[in-house]
Amino acid sequence: MNADYTFRAQWLAPKLPLTMLNHFDLTLQSGERDISPGSDAAELCLVQFLEQLELPQLRSLSLRWLVAPEEGERHWSEVHPRFISILSSVAPTLRSLSVAYLPLTDEQALECLMQLHCLSHLDLRFSLVDREHDPITDVFLEACTPRLDKSSPTILPLLEAVYLQCNGAQHSATQVVDLIQSRWMSIWGSVHLRSFSLISMKPVSAHTRQRMKKWSEEGLEVFLDQVDIR
Numbered sequence: 001m002n003a004d005y006t007f008r009a010q011w012l013a014p015k016l017p018l019t020m021l022n023h024f025d026l027t028l029q030s031g032e033r034d035i036s037p038g039s040d041a042a043e044l045c046l047v048q049f050l051e052q053l054e055l056p057q058l059r060s061l062s063l064r065w066l067v068a069p070e071e072g073e074r075h076w077s078e079v080h081p082r083f084i085s086i087l088s089s090v091a092p093t094l095r096s097l098s099v100a101y102l103p104l105t106d107e108q109a110l111e112c113l114m115q116l117h118c119l120s121h122l123d124l125r126f127s128l129v130d131r132e133h134d135p136i137t138d139v140f141l142e143a144c145t146p147r148l149d150k151s152s153p154t155i156l157p158l159l160e161a162v163y164l165q166c167n168g169a170q171h172s173a174t175q176v177v178d179l180i181q182s183r184w185m186s187i188w189g190s191v192h193l194r195s196f197s198l199i200s201m202k203p204v205s206a207h208t209r210q211r212m213k214k215w216s217e218e219g220l221e222v223f224l225d226q227v228d229i230r
Contacts, residue, residue, distance in 0.1 A: 168200030195221035
């Protein structure tokens with residue numbers, strides 16, 4: 001569906017049961033011309049729309065956020081708990097999640113992933129040029145790295161494929177390597193991770209490239225690359 005829409009959240013529709021829907025792909029797009037005095041925050045409208053859907057068989061969810069920024073972090077923080085509830089409701093069946101450009105912090109992104117115990121495929125894309133608000137931080141990557149002592153539950157224990165896009169200023173190469181290694185040769189003694197891709201503006205060191213070569217020889221599909229934007 002393609003529609004020219006002004007964001008308004010006042011109207012509440014009845015719950016819509018989509019009992020046979022397996023894949024849901026939604027792109028929200030707007031520009032400055034879409035912002036008017038009568039508009040509600042797009043974040044509120046997105047969450048309110050998703051709350052109207054019943055998705056008992058959902059296996060794949062894709063959300064692309066192409067909305068002109070307007071106090072996005074503040075607006076998202078207001079609706080984030082409701083978004084967490086939505087993810088929790090689809091967690092038993094959800095196997096694949098793709099999120100692009102939602103105005104999440106690293107802690108909010110982690111909270112999303114903590115709901116999804118059955119997820120096997122993860123695709124997170126954030127701005128390549130925004131250094132300050134990059135949610136792929138060392139804190140995020142460390143939290144996603146299984147611990148040998150099992151001192152805390154593993155986030156996404158069934159993860160097989162990862163695609164990350166970000167600026168790269170907020171994480172270190174060491175933490176990326178630790179995450180990949182822990183997921184490739186897992187603490188349970190069996191291989192879980194099948195592929196890992198990270199696209200950012202951070203240069204890839206010679207040491208990291210050596211590790212990539214070793215992983216590739218062992219059978220892991222791994223791709224780490226730097227993007228130059230001029």
